[in-house]
Amino acid sequence: MSDRAPEVAETPKRSVPPPAADHGHGDDHGHAHDAHDAHDAHGDHDPIHAANPHLAHHFDTPQQQFDAGKLGIWLFLLTEVLFFAGLFCAYTVYRAMRPEVFVYAHYFLDTRLGALNTCVLLVSSLTAAWAVRNAQLSQHRLLKLNIVITIACACTFMLIKFVEYRHKFNDGLLPGPRFAPTEQVWELPSFKKKHPEAAEYAEHLLKRAEKKNAPAVAAPAAAVGMPATTGASPAPSPTETAEAPGVGKKPAAEAVAQVARPNAAAATPGENAEEHEARPTEEQLEPLIAAGVIGPKAENRDVPSRPRNAHVFFSCYFFMTGLHGIHVLVGIGIWIWLLFKANKKVFGPNYFGPIDYTALYWHLVDLIWIYLFPLLYLIH
Amino acid sequence: MAEHATVTEPADAHAGGHDDHGLAHTMPIWMLFAVLGLLLLLTILTVSVTSFDLGSQGNLIVAMVIATVKAALVVSFFMHLFWDKKFHLILFFTSILFLILFLSMAVTDRGEYDKDVEAFRAAQAQLNQK
Numbered sequence: 454m455s456d457r458a459p460e461v462a463e464t465p466k467r468s469v470p471p472p473a474a475d476h477g478h479g480d481d482h483g484h485a486h487d488a489h490d491a492h493d494a495h496g497d498h499d500p501i502h503a504a505n506p507h508l509a510h511h512f513d514t515p516q517q518q519f520d521a522g523k524l525g526i527w528l529f530l531l532t533e534v535l536f537f538a539g540l541f542c543a544y545t546v547y548r549a550m551r552p553e554v555f556v557y558a559h560y561f562l563d564t565r566l567g568a569l570n571t572c573v574l575l576v577s578s579l580t581a582a583w584a585v586r587n588a589q590l591s592q593h594r595l596l597k598l599n600i601v602i603t604i605a606c607a608c609t610f611m612l613i614k615f616v617e618y619r620h621k622f623n624d625g626l627l628p629g630p631r632f633a634p635t636e637q638v639w640e641l642p643s644f645k646k647k648h649p650e651a652a653e654y655a656e657h658l659l660k661r662a663e664k665k666n667a668p669a670v671a672a673p674a675a676a677v678g679m680p681a682t683t684g685a686s687p688a689p690s691p692t693e694t695a696e697a698p699g700v701g702k703k704p705a706a707e708a709v710a711q712v713a714r715p716n717a718a719a720a721t722p723g724e725n726a727e728e729h730e731a732r733p734t735e736e737q738l739e740p741l742i743a744a745g746v747i748g749p750k751a752e753n754r755d756v757p758s759r760p761r762n763a764h765v766f767f768s769c770y771f772f773m774t775g776l777h778g779i780h781v782l783v784g785i786g787i788w789i790w791l792l793f794k795a796n797k798k799v800f801g802p803n804y805f806g807p808i809d810y811t812a813l814y815w816h817l818v819d820l821i822w823i824y825l826f827p828l829l830y831l832i833h
Numbered sequence: 834m835a836e837h838a839t840v841t842e843p844a845d846a847h848a849g850g851h852d853d854h855g856l857a858h859t860m861p862i863w864m865l866f867a868v869l870g871l872l873l874l875l876t877i878l879t880v881s882v883t884s885f886d887l888g889s890q891g892n893l894i895v896a897m898v899i900a901t902v903k904a905a906l907v908v909s910f911f912m913h914l915f916w917d918k919k920f921h922l923i924l925f926f927t928s929i930l931f932l933i934l935f936l937s938m939a940v941t942d943r944g945e946y947d948k949d950v951e952a953f954r955a956a957q958a959q960l961n962q963k
Contacts, residue, residue, distance in 0.1 A: 519856040520918075527921045534928035541932070542939050549943050564880065571876050579869040582860060582911040589859050802856070809857065816912045823903045826876075831883050833892035 507804040515803040526810040530817050533780075537821055540776065544769045544828060553745030557759055558766035559832035560644045560744070561626055561634070563617065567830035570613050571822065577606030578819040581812040588805035593798045596808070600792045603815070607785045614778055621767070628771050632764030638744055639757065647740070654737035655746060655757040662756040773825055780818045787811050858916035868910045875903050 502508050505515050512518035548555050580602040587596035625633040638644055639655035742748040745760025752758045791807055794800070800808055879899040887895055909915040914922050 516856050523857075523917075523921070527924045531924050531928040534925075534932060535935075538932045538935050542936055545936050546939050546943050549940055550947075564883075568876060568880050572873060575869060575872045575876065578872075578907065578911055579865055582865050583862070586860050586862070586865070589857070805856070813912055816907050819911075820904050820907050823907065824897075824900050827879055827896035827900050831879060831892075831896055833883055833886070 505803050507799060519806050519809075522806040522810055526813050530813060533814075533817055537773075537776070540769070540773050541824070544773065547765055547769065551750075551760065551762065551765070553743060553750045553760040554763050554766050555832050557638055557744040557746070557763055558770070559830065560638050560641050560647075561621070561624070562770075562830050563620075564643075564830050566613055566617055567826050570610055571826045573606050573610050573613070574819050574822050577603045577610070578816055580606065581815045585805065585809050585812045588795075588800040588808040589802055591801040593795065593800075596795050596800060597792060600788055600795055604785055604788045604792070607781050607788070610781055611778065611785075614774065626767050628764055628768035630764075632767060634759070634763075637757070638746060638759060639741070644740075644744075648736065650734065650736045651738070651740040654733055655741055658747065658757045770829055773829065777818065777821055777825060780821075784811070784815050784818055787814070858913055860910065860913070864910060868906050872903055872906055875899050875906075 501514060502510065508515055508518055512521065580599040584596055584599035584603065587593075587599055621627070623635075625631075625635045627633075637655070639652040645652045738747075741757065742750075745751050745763070746757045750760045752761045752763070788811065791811060794807065879896055882895055882899075883892060886892070908925065914925065
C-alpha cells in the first residue's frame with residue numbers, strides 16, 4: 454500500500470482548473486463551472502483553442518472536454534451493466550429453479566476454449582490499458598502497436614467463439630424448438646472423464662430399458678397416443694419398437710412408460726425383482742440425478758434422457774455470449790477507427806479521451822466475460 | 834517509484850511546460866503487468882477449483898468470489914477507478930446496486946408458480962392417461 458502513495462501524490466500536479474477529483478462525489482458539475490469561471494476571468498478563449506486543435510469549440514479547456522467525455526462514458530457503462538443485467542437475471546432465476554439443466558448443459562461446453570478466451574480477453578485488456586498510457590505520453594508507435602494487439606486479441610476471441618458456435622450448431626445444441634442434441638450427455642468425454650462409473654451405469658440403464666421394450670411391444674397396450682413422451686424421448690427405444698408391425702411409436706412408448714415408470718431412478722427393485730442387480734452406488738447415481746438424466750427431473754422417466762427444458766440453458770448461453778460477442782465486434786470497429794486516428798498522431802497528453810473511453814468500454818466487455826466464464830463454463 | 838516519475842517527464846516536456854498536461858492518472862507499466870499476472874493466476878485458480886467438490890453451492894460461491902476479485906482488479910486498475918473521481922465510482926456502484934436489487938427481487942419469487950406448473954403437468958398427465 455505504502456509504495457502506491459507516491460503515485461497518488463503525483464497526480465495533483467496535473468490540471469488547469471482546481472482538481473475536483475479528490476473532493477468526492479457530486480463535484481463534477483461544479484468542476485465544469487470552475488473551469489468556465491476561471492476562463493472568463495482570463496477573458497480570452499482563443500489561445501487555448503489555438504494550442505489544442507482537438508479541443509471542441511464548446512469546451513473551454515482540454516480538462517473540461519476530457520472530464521465531460523469521461524462522465525459520458527461512465528454513464529454509458531452504467532447502462533451497459535443494466536443492459537446485461539436482464540440476461541444475468543434470466544440466468545439466475547432459471548438456475549435457481551432448474552439447477553439440473555445447468556449441470557446437464559455445462560458438459561457440452563469446452564472449458565479449455567472458454568479459459569483460453571478468458572486469457573485472450575485479459576491480454577487485450579492489458580494492451581488497451583497500456584494504449585491509454587501510450588496516448589497520454591505521446592508514444593505514437595507503441596500506441597499503434599498496442600491497438601493492433603488489442604484488435605488481434607479481439608479477433609482471436611471471435612474466432613474461438615466461432616469454433617465453439619459451429620460445434621454447437623453441428624451438435625444440435627440450439628435454443629428453443631430446434632434443440633436436438635446429437636449426443637447424450639453421458640456419452641460426452643467431459644462427462645466420462647469426470648464420472649466414469651455414472652456414464653457406464655447410464656449405458657447399462659439404457660440397454661436394460663431397451664430389453665424391456667421388446668416384451669412391452671409384443672403385448673400391445675390399448676393405450677392411445679400421447680404426444681409428450683415420444684416427442685421428448687431421445688433414446689433409441691422408439692425406433693426399435695416402431696419396427697414391430699402394427700404398433701405405432703406412441704402406443705409403444707406409452708406401454709413402456711406403464712411398465713417401467715416406478716423405477717425411474719432404478720434404485721428401487723420394485724416390480725423388476727427378476728433382475729436382482731447390485732444396488733447402484735452413489736458415484737453411479739448422483740451425477741446422473743444431478744444432471745437430470747434420471748430421476749424426477751428427467752424428461753423421460755423410463756430411459757436415461759435429459760432434464761426437461763434443457764434447451765433453456767442454450768437460450769441463455771447464446772443470448773449472453775452472443776450479446777457479448779456483438780460488443781466485441783463493436784469494440785473491434787472502434788479500435789480500427791482509433792488505429793487510423795493514432796496513425797495521424799493526433800493523440801497526446803491533451804487529447805487521449807477517445808482512447809481512454811474506448812479502453813473503458815473494452816474493460817467492461819472484459820468484465821462481463823469475467824462473470825460469463827464461470828457462470829457458463831465452470832458449473833459444478 | 835522515482836523512475837516512474839522520470840518516465841512521465843518527457844511527456845511534460847512535450848506539452849511545452851504548459852500546465853494543461855496530464856488530464857488524468859497514468860498507469861505505470863509494472864502495475865499493468867502485475868494486474869494482468871494476477872488476473873491470469875485467478876483464472877487458473879477458478880478453473881482448477883472446479884475439480885474440488887465444495888458442497889451444493891460452495892463451488893458457485895467460490896467462483897463468484899474469484900470473479901468479483903478479478904472484476905475489482907480490472908475496475909480499479911485497468912479502468913483507473915482507484916485514482917479516478919469518486920463520482921465515477923459512485924456511478925459504477927449505483928449500477929451494481931440496481932443489478933443486485935433486480936436479481937434479488939427476481940430470485941425471491943422464482944418458486945411462486947411451481948404449484949401451478951405442477952398442477953398443469955398433473956392435469957396433462959391425466960389427460961394423456963385417458
